[in-house]
Amino acid sequence: xxxxxxxxxxxxxxxxxxxxxxxxxxxxxxxxxxxxxxxxxxxxxxxxxxxxxxxxxxxxxxxxxxxxxxxxxxxxxxxxxxxxxxxxxxxxxxxxxxxxxxxxxxxxxxxxxxxxxxxxxxxxxxxxxxxxxxxxxxxxxxxxxxxxxxxxxxxxxxxxxxxxxxxxxxxxxxxxxxxxxxxxxxxxxxxxxxxxxxxxxxxxxxxxxxxxxxxxxxxxxxxxxxxxxxxxxxxxxxxxxxxxxxxxxxxxxxxxxxxxxxxxxxxxxxxxxxxxxxxxxxxxxxxxxxxxxxxxxxxxxxxxxxxxxxxxxxxxxxxxxxxxxxxxxxxxxxxxxxxxxxxxxxxxxxxxxxxxxxxxxxxxxxxxxxxxxxxxxxxxxxxxxxxxxxxxxxxxxxxxxxxxxxxxxxxxxxxxxxxxxxxxxxxxxxxxxxxxxxxxxxxxxxxxxxxxxxxxxxxxxxxxxxxxxxxxxxxxxxxxxxxxxxxxxxxxxxxxxxxxxxxxxxxxxxxxxxxxxxxxxxxxxxxxxxxxxxxxxxxxxxxxxxxxxxxxxxxxxxxxxxxxxxxxxxxxxxxxxxxxxxxxxxxxxxxxxxxxxxxxxxxxxxxxxxxxxxxxxxxxxxxxxxxxxxxxxxxxxxxxxxxxxxxxxxxxxxxxxxxxxxxxxxxxxxxxxxxxxxxxxxxxxxxxxxxxxxxxxxxxxxxxxxxxxxxxxxxxxxxxxxxxxxxxxxxxxxxxxxxxxxxxxxxxxxxxxxxxxxxxxxxxxxxxxxxxxxx
Amino acid sequence: xxxxxxxxxxxxxxxxxxxxxxxxxxxxxxxxxxxxxxxxxxxxxxxxxxxxxxxxxxxxxxxxxxxxxxxxxxxxxxxxxxxxxxxxxx
Numbered sequence: 101x102x103x104x105x106x107x108x109x110x111x112x113x114x115x116x117x118x119x120x121x122x123x124x125x126x127x128x129x130x131x132x133x134x135x136x137x138x139x140x141x142x143x144x145x146x147x148x149x150x151x152x153x154x155x156x157x158x159x160x161x162x163x164x165x166x167x168x169x170x171x172x173x174x175x176x177x178x179x180x181x182x183x184x185x186x187x188x189x190x191x192x193x194x195x196x197x198x199x200x201x202x203x204x205x206x207x208x209x210x211x212x213x214x215x216x217x218x219x220x221x222x223x224x225x226x227x228x229x230x231x232x233x234x235x236x237x238x239x240x241x242x243x244x245x246x247x248x249x250x251x252x253x254x255x256x257x258x259x260x261x262x263x264x265x266x267x268x269x270x271x272x273x274x275x276x277x278x279x280x281x282x283x284x285x286x287x288x289x290x291x292x293x294x295x296x297x298x299x300x301x302x303x304x305x306x307x308x309x310x311x312x313x314x315x316x317x318x319x320x321x322x323x324x325x326x327x328x329x330x331x332x333x334x335x336x337x338x339x340x341x342x343x344x345x346x347x348x349x350x351x352x353x354x355x356x357x358x359x360x361x362x363x364x365x366x367x368x369x370x371x372x373x374x375x376x377x378x379x380x381x382x383x384x385x386x387x388x389x390x391x392x393x394x395x396x397x398x399x400x401x402x403x404x405x406x407x408x409x410x411x412x413x414x415x416x417x418x419x420x421x422x423x424x425x426x427x428x429x430x431x432x433x434x435x436x437x438x439x440x441x442x443x444x445x446x447x448x449x450x451x452x453x454x455x456x457x458x459x460x461x462x463x464x465x466x467x468x469x470x471x472x473x474x475x476x477x478x479x480x481x482x483x484x485x486x487x488x489x490x491x492x493x494x495x496x497x498x499x500x501x502x503x504x505x506x507x508x509x510x511x512x513x514x515x516x517x518x519x520x521x522x523x524x525x526x527x528x529x530x531x532x533x534x535x536x537x538x539x540x541x542x543x544x545x546x547x548x549x550x551x552x553x554x555x556x557x558x559x560x561x562x563x564x565x566x567x568x569x570x571x572x573x574x575x576x577x578x579x580x581x582x583x584x585x586x587x588x589x590x591x592x593x594x595x596x597x598x599x600x601x602x603x604x605x606x607x608x609x610x611x612x613x614x615x616x617x618x619x620x621x622x623x624x625x626x627x628x629x630x631x632x633x634x635x636x637x638x639x640x641x642x643x644x645x646x647x648x649x650x651x652x653x654x655x656x657x658x659x660x661x662x663x664x665x666x667x668x669x670x671x672x673x674x675x676x677x678x679x680x681x682x683x684x685x686x687x688x689x690x691x692x693x694x695x696x697x698x699x700x701x702x703x704x705x706x707x708x709x710x711x712x713x714x715x716x717x718x719x720x721x722x723x724x725x726x727x728x729x730x731x732x733x734x735x736x737x738x739x740x741x742x743x744x745x746x747x748x749x750x751x752x753x754x755x756x757x758x759x760x761x762x763x764x765x766x767x768x769x770x771x772x773x774x775x776x777x778x779x780x781x782x783x784x785x786x787x788x789x790x791x792x793x794x795x796x797x798x799x800x801x802x803x804x805x806x807x808x809x810x811x812x813x814x815x816x817x818x819x820x821x822x823x824x825x826x827x828x829x830x831x832x833x834x835x836x837x838x839x840x841x842x843x844x845x846x847x848x849x850x851x852x853x854x855x856x857x858x859x860x861x862x863x864x865x866x867x868x869x870x871x872x873x874x875x
Numbered sequence: 876x877x878x879x880x881x882x883x884x885x886x887x888x889x890x891x892x893x894x895x896x897x898x899x900x901x902x903x904x905x906x907x908x909x910x911x912x913x914x915x916x917x918x919x920x921x922x923x924x925x926x927x928x929x930x931x932x933x934x935x936x937x938x939x940x941x942x943x944x945x946x947x948x949x950x951x952x953x954x955x956x957x958x959x960x961x962x963x964x965x
Binding site for chain 2: 246399401409
């Protein structure tokens with residue numbers, strides 16, 4: 101029994117030979133004599149990041165993530181061996197693989213050994229990312245296709261004439277529109293396409309040569325109506341923080357939208373269009389025309405309440421239709437402090453950042469400035485603090501430093517509202533239980549001295565400073581400015597300037613601090629960002645918020661500006677906190693110096709390479725995907741690899757190495773103040789842990805918690821379940837041609853009946869009976 | 876005649892299709908054949924069955940049309956009355 105992270109070959113016995121590899125991988129656990137299994141994964145050469153974990157019903161918590169299923173090969177036509185790659189550990193589970201006849205049928209449609217008629221007609225467009233449906237309490241947003249897919253004639257819209265052709269003049273409606281990002285970002289174009297009623301799908305094409313100044317699918321005022329400013333009459337209700345936002349993410353589209361990333365696929369699409377469909381001198385071409393079929397059928401509709409209700413209504417086949425969004429909040433504290441020493445008021449510093457960002461398309465949420473830069477600044481600050489934590493123990497003003505990473509902030513503060521909800525019910529970090537001997541001291545909102553948040557901290561160049569948006573926290577600002585001036589500048593880098601946002605009329609930018617200040621008016625809260633009034637990030641919460649958008653280059657000696665600024669900022673904040681601890685000696689503060697190389701390495705891991713060395717050490721093997729991990733929060737019952745990796749990273753900062761071997765390095769149920777984690781062949785004793793980031797409007801099993809649901813204070817976002825995403829192109833004949841084909845076929849069928857009927861009537865004439873005796 | 880009567884009576888147990896069958900099956904006996912002793916009774920049963928079946932038919936038609944049109948706007952009631960809820964739309 102047991103799965104350990106890494107590569108494993110699993111063999112399946114099978115007697116029927118297929119010329120493809122329809123294998124399903126199952127991870128199963130024996131719990132008290134029964135198998136509880138989860139089916140994961142499909143066949144040949146496809147890569148899945150699918151995750152699974154136990155609920156809190158079971159007495160152990162383990163997790164496994166299947167990274168890839170590859171190398172499917174037949175051995176003597178009798179058995180199939182597949183190679184699976186995992187990260188994670190499970191001591192109580194086993195991997196099985198089954199031949200899946202249903203998948204066999206599906207693979208049949210996809211085989212490229214072109215004997216099938218199917219492959220002669222359709223050409224699949226691979227690597228297309230779909231826009232999918234999400235819902236909240238009152239609306240549905242996003243895209244969906246019909247159950248059988250949406251079909252339309254391709255047309256490239258790269259000029260106003262083409263736009264009018266599609267929405268008004270062209271005779272071959274419905275159309276599937278091909279569009280590049282420069283037109284897509286224009287909100288009026290997309291709305292016009294939708295309202296014309298002649299569009300049955302949109303394909304956004306990736307272009308390497310196109311350089312956009314701004315592209316943000318998010319609203320101009322993110323998370324409107326949640327947090328501090330919930331009254332629409334309040335002028336701060338919808339400040340245009342994200343001035344470049346076009347809000348396309350929050351629109352309801354009645355057709356599917358896909359993003360085609362692969363340049364060769366883009367060429368085949370535009371080539372097909374220009375060869376068959378492009379109008380000549382303003383006149384339409386004749387059939388057959390190049391058409392496409394887009395399939396992205398969403399099972400859920402209307403709004404979250406309806407779809408959860410429909411899941412629970414009695415029916416023959418209970419099925420999942422939608423899932424509440426959420427994930428994991430990762431938190432930890434500098435010192436382990438038991439309940440015997442409760443915190444006094446205003447004695448704990450809390451440092452926070454968000455883990456997630458969003459975008460319109462599935463699997464593509466790089467979130468470079470929206471999430472990663474703040475996350476890296478956060479990690480680096482914690483690393484500095486944990487390196488001097490033994491000295492900080494002596495402080496009389498600060499009793500502990502908590503650090504928290506929130507998941508789901510882009511969707512109305514899912515993670516932070518949940519943590520504050522737990523704090524208010526005196527359940528943070530753990531609810532009081534009599535059976536556990538030692539528990540960490542309960543953290544309440546009153547105990548918080550300062551809440552410090554990092555939010556979008558990518559900066560480049562001499563002039564711009566970092567801004568501190570604060571509420572009731574002038575003391576902090578003076579101190580951080582003080583430290584900012586004293587800190588030694590890393591060679592060649594400009595001083596990091598820190599200024600106060602003096603436009604109090606605008607209020608605080610959308611950030612996790614809202615969740616905290618809403619429930620405690622006088623909480624001193626601080627948000628450190630790179631912008632003053634409107635975002636500096638032109639690609640907030642979008643598919644183009646990547647390393648190049650923030651001018652980040654890994655290890656380029658002449659271009660370490662972004663890294664240098666973040667490193668200096670982190671060191672400054674760490675020094676500020678140490679100086680707030682009022683320690684007798686200045687030495688400790690001076691020992692904290694910016695480490696540009698380490699920040700560079702972290703940024704590289706989160707923005708460019710999921711298989712970087714740091715992550716490999718966290719996981720314990722090198723089988724990681726080379727693409728960066730997406731920062732999207734996903735649904736609450738699906739594990740987020742980013743949260744796990746970051747939790748392990750924090751454990752190595754805060755944790756102490758202890759000499760236990762793998763078997764002993766397990767949670768001690770009597771002592772909840774520390775966790776034991778096995779990372780990179782060592783056992784760490786650490787306070788770092790995770791908690792469920794599910795909006796309080798939902799119960800822990802996904803049902804609605806009506807008191808919180810109706811309060812309107814908590815996020816109600818859910819994500820629809822879907823079955824498959826496919827895009828394929830083919831040549832479509834005219835309607836007459838199609839009808840003629842069917843009629844002709846029917847006639848042939850009828851004719852065959854008549855002929856056979858006549859032959860059988862006259863059979864004794866046509867086939868003379870054979871005289872006996874002749875062989 | 877015995878059968879016709881039996882079907883007529885059984886149709887009162889919410890079995891309108893039985894009435895429809897009854898009226899079709901015995902239509903020939905009741906109206907087309909030359910008169911015989913029991914034909915009058917059969918005629919009454921056939922006519923009554925036909926009337927009953929058509930009342931049911933109109934009632935069911937009205938209900939089906941209302942339900943199909945209004946199911947989505949009835950929200951929770953509509954979902955609880957449905958056996959198979961279509962995916963992806965209201």
